Amino acid sequence: MTDQPGGLADSAFLRAARGQPAPHVPVWFMRQAGRSLPEYRAVREGVAMLDACTRPELVVEITMQPVRRHGVDAAILFSDIVLPLKALGVDLDIVSGVGPVVAEPVRDLAAAEAIPSFDGDRVGFVTEAVNELVAQLGGTPLVGFAGAPYTLASYLIEGGPSKDHALTKAMMHGAPDVWRALMDRLVGISAGFLRVQAEAGASAVQLFDSWAGGLTPADYREHVLPYSSAVFERIADLGVPRVHFGVATGEILADMASVDVEVMGVDWRVPLDRAVQRIRPHQAVQGNLDPALVFAPWDVIEAKAGEVLELGRTAPGHIFNLGHGVLPSTDPDVLTRLVDLIHSYEFAVAS
């Protein structure tokens, strides 16, 4: 997977993330390590999600699977955004077909203040897995990730997945002291978890704010952005490219890009040239083929991927990805073919 004599630092992924010319457009897929792969389903059999994330040999195997199979330009650590909360002692689990379920939702100041501080010793299994992965991956970068404070807060407050985040917004507006206490703690956890991964050898990190797109721009700016910004600032010294991503974020993309971040992840709703107009000139973009488009005939996939690639050229760097995670029913062969397409794509001659 090493593209260049220079190795990791010269990998297409890291060059694109830094806005430098790359030998080809790099490509990876959110949730590439997951249920779309039969080899993943095989090793996960009988192992609960959060247990799998804490066993380094499984984390390494699952993280490597899509790299071996698809030849993607980056690995993404097999983990979950709620994993650090669980590792720190928050009573939660991932229930199949539901998502994260929190035993005692956070509804008052005492509960918010009871959220433990980040402690790297509690996630030693991550350090171990990342160390081993970096050795195995060689010239292929490993992306670490964490959930953003708002998205983590929404699970803690709602007690599980929610369509409307009514309780989360009620706390945001109605109990500012509780909100601040909870979000401050989550900043420490998000930043701490990203730091552990980068210090163990991850080449880049991504902050997932999955649900931020459900907020009005005003609420995002006032009640969420300062905390996400703090996460990015706390890890600025690590020197690894940082990616900021959420879904349905078209209206808040400019705000999300106002933080200290190198790469803006863009969901499939926003054409990349529009995204580029909203973010900062030095920022690279990551995205954004509709994850459901993999079920289309190949000629449609080819055409739509080509459009994404052409629009991606309006940014100083482009990392090809889906606009959200790989759907479990995705045919993995289509993803492999897509990687080959991206790698061999011949750009239209500039007019």
Add this chain to the structure above:
Amino acid sequence: MTDQPGGLADSAFLRAARGQPAPHVPVWFMRQAGRSLPEYRAVREGVAMLDACTRPELVVEITMQPVRRHGVDAAILFSDIVLPLKALGVDLDIVSGVGPVVAEPVRDLAAAEAIPSFDGDRVGFVTEAVNELVAQLGGTPLVGFAGAPYTLASYLIEGGPSKDHALTKAMMHGAPDVWRALMDRLVGISAGFLRVQAEAGASAVQLFDSWAGGLTPADYREHVLPYSSAVFERIADLGVPRVHFGVATGEILADMASVDVEVMGVDWRVPLDRAVQRIRPHQAVQGNLDPALVFAPWDVIEAKAGEVLELGRTAPGHIFNLGHGVLPSTDPDVLTRLVDLIHSYEFAVAS
């Protein structure tokens, strides 16, 4: 509820919908007739959703409840977007806690062609209910509605609610003949159902394309817009204001507004002044307080509603609403108070 000596035609709702000066900003709420009201839960006890929609006396009572309680400026017919499909003979039901469930999902041309044509005689109960409502409502307009072809198609193809609409998009891209056949039939059903309501006396109609916001702008334009446009064209002769609405539609708002429509519904993600820049100059806007904001303290609701009202002034007409339906756990007293606030709001002096 009659605001003006002129009665219905001079109602604040219809004036704003036509971009004419109104005595105050009119307000109604999507799903105002529904589970947030104890009197609704009482009359619905033991009656299945789709049964309730077919009993004129219940439809009238439920439609009138929020008008009586809140003093809103428009009634919305108590119905469901899948009701006409059911009435025409499609085997489906609304399952509590799930949503519409279709017994035999549409997956091939034969199934698409088996979707019945619209037949007004099958929805005589709607005509009856609307006739009675118009008599009772006097100067308060009644809004009729229908699901847009894409949203109806998604239920028919997926067999029920879906997060990713993978099967719908697969058909859109992979089986264009099936897609066309299905969408053509749904155009007839959407337009026919709106026509029945308007001819029975509804003063305005709204087309709900709930899931269109999950499409890329390119896919929306190519595979969905022509059908929604056809619906609006087919009812242009009715002379009633038409509203076009969907959720997470920021990126397709300009396309949605390119059809022959008087009012653009805007979800809470897009500030109304931004929406106005994307739609056509003569169009009024409807929206768009975050439906979850009703759980905030009153001073926050008041401030945010004030922002919506101020931004709404950038359009030639503004109908205040939530950015999506009333959440079932909403305190109805907050909605009543919100109506009073909107009606008595003193606009900032223009600078």
